[in-house]
Amino acid sequence: MASIDITIRGAGIFGLSIAWVCARRGAKVQVVDPNGPGAGSSGGLVGALAPHVPENWNAKKAFQFDSLMLAEPFWRDVEATGGVSPGYARLGRLQPILDDKALQLARAREVSVRSLWQGAADWSVRPVAEVGNWAPASPAGYVIHDTLTARMHPRRACAALSAALTALGAQIVSEAADAGQVLHATGVYDLAELSRAFGKTVGNGVKGQAALLRFNAGEVPQIFADAVHIVPHADGTVAIGSTSERDFSDPNKIDSALDDVLDRATRALPVLHGAEVIERWAGLRPRARSRAPMLGDHPLHPGQFIANGGFKIGFGMAPKIAQVMADLMLDRKDDIPEDFRPEKSL
Numbered sequence: 001m002a003s004i005d006i007t008i009r010g011a012g013i014f015g016l017s018i019a020w021v022c023a024r025r026g027a028k029v030q031v032v033d034p035n036g037p038g039a040g041s042s043g044g045l046v047g048a049l050a051p052h053v054p055e056n057w058n059a060k061k062a063f064q065f066d067s068l069m070l071a072e073p074f075w076r077d078v079e080a081t082g083g084v085s086p087g088y089a090r091l092g093r094l095q096p097i098l099d100d101k102a103l104q105l106a107r108a109r110e111v112s113v114r115s116l117w118q119g120a121a122d123w124s125v126r127p128v129a130e131v132g133n134w135a136p137a138s139p140a141g142y143v144i145h146d147t148l149t150a151r152m153h154p155r156r157a158c159a160a161l162s163a164a165l166t167a168l169g170a171q172i173v174s175e176a177a178d179a180g181q182v183l184h185a186t187g188v189y190d191l192a193e194l195s196r197a198f199g200k201t202v203g204n205g206v207k208g209q210a211a212l213l214r215f216n217a218g219e220v221p222q223i224f225a226d227a228v229h230i231v232p233h234a235d236g237t238v239a240i241g242s243t244s245e246r247d248f249s250d251p252n253k254i255d256s257a258l259d260d261v262l263d264r265a266t267r268a269l270p271v272l273h274g275a276e277v278i279e280r281w282a283g284l285r286p287r288a289r290s291r292a293p294m295l296g297d298h299p300l301h302p303g304q305f306i307a308n309g310g311f312k313i314g315f316g317m318a319p320k321i322a323q324v325m326a327d328l329m330l331d332r333k334d335d336i337p338e339d340f341r342p343e344k345s346l
């Protein structure tokens with residue numbers, strides 16, 4: 001590669017996606033990560049690309065909606081370029097309705113969704129009997145079925161992006177000097193550095209544990225029940241996640257908190273009972289103090305950029321984040337929502 005236009009530090013979903021959009025637009029890109037692609041939070045199992053509830057609309061929800069709409073062409077292009085599937089499919093999601101109050105709310109959202117989702121996807125209340133075997137236990141007898149939610153396989157998505165970047169001539173290396181414009185997408189590592197430098201918590205890691213079951217559900221919607229994501233993947237597995245732990249002694253330790261998540265999943269969807277657990281995994285979600293993504297000028301490195309704070313929805317937000325960060329770095333076009341500015345967490 002002759003000269004580098006963009007150096008990206010961190011090969012998680014943020015760094016790789018931004019590198020991908022920059023390379024797609026013709027920039028010469030290097031991605032630097034001493035641990036390799038998908039070594040951090042992005043190397044997980046779950047991959048629920050799910051929207052926020054359709055009400056109290058704000059910039060974050062609108063941004064996420066745009067990102068979910070961008071996801072299909074984004075991942076199709078990645079797969080076509082690199083030849084590796086990220087396991088993306090927009091198969092929707094089912095959520096059980098617990099009582100009459102929740103039923104009324106779900107019906108009200110059936111109406112608000114028409115304008116907020118602009119006819120691009122549905123949110124409908126359906127009798128659980130209509131759904132068949134792959135249906136969550138539902139005390140009120142109804143489920144919410146949305147057609148916006150998609151799934152992809154996080155670890156494979158990182159591999160798919162790496163292959164696509166390599167196909168475009170980008171370099172992914174374990175170390176290299178800065179060259180061209182520099183963006184830091186190093187997740188919890190940068191949040192710790194920022195917190196040290198500013199003498200307060202700018203962000204932190206929130207531990208999550210998840211599991212993978214051998215269970216071939218076929219092409220069915222994912223389920224969100226009792227605060228658990230049940231995500232059927234294309235390869236005959238079902239991911240179950242996740243715990244959410246602010247206090248922990250070991251970020252990688254798997255413990256009984258994951259058994260509780262698995263119990264809740266099986267109670268919500270008895271058909272999973274007895275399925276073999278083939279992997280247990282733990283990672284740290286990068287959470288900014290503002291809880292929103294942190295995008296823009298890097299607070300510690302003048303002239304350089306940051307993309308961090310993916311927290312629980314980093315994969316869902318990645319296509320749009322990649323677009324706005326490429327706009328900023330390549331075209332000096334700044335469409336970052338005010339709530340996503342790094343200053344909001346300082």
Ligand SMILES: Cc1cc2nc3c(=O)[nH]c(=O)nc-3n(C[C@H](O)[C@H](O)[C@H](O)COP(=O)(O)OP(=O)(O)OC[C@H]3O[C@@H](n4cnc5c(N)ncnc54)[C@H](O)[C@@H]3O)c2cc1C
Nearest residue numbers: 010012013014040041042048186187208310313314315316
């Ligand atoms: C259990 C669990 C379940 C989740 N489920 C979902 C889900 O269903 N849907 C969803 O959208 N999101 C989900 N998330 C959140 C999502 O995984 C994160 O938001 C996302 O992975 C963050 O990506 P990132 O690229 O910012 O960080 P990371 O993936 O952590 O990447 C940071 C990278 O920086 C590298 N690095 C560190 N220091 C340096 C350095 N000095 N120089 C260069 N590189 C460095 C690391 O090696 C790492 O590869 C989940 C997270 C967890 C833990």
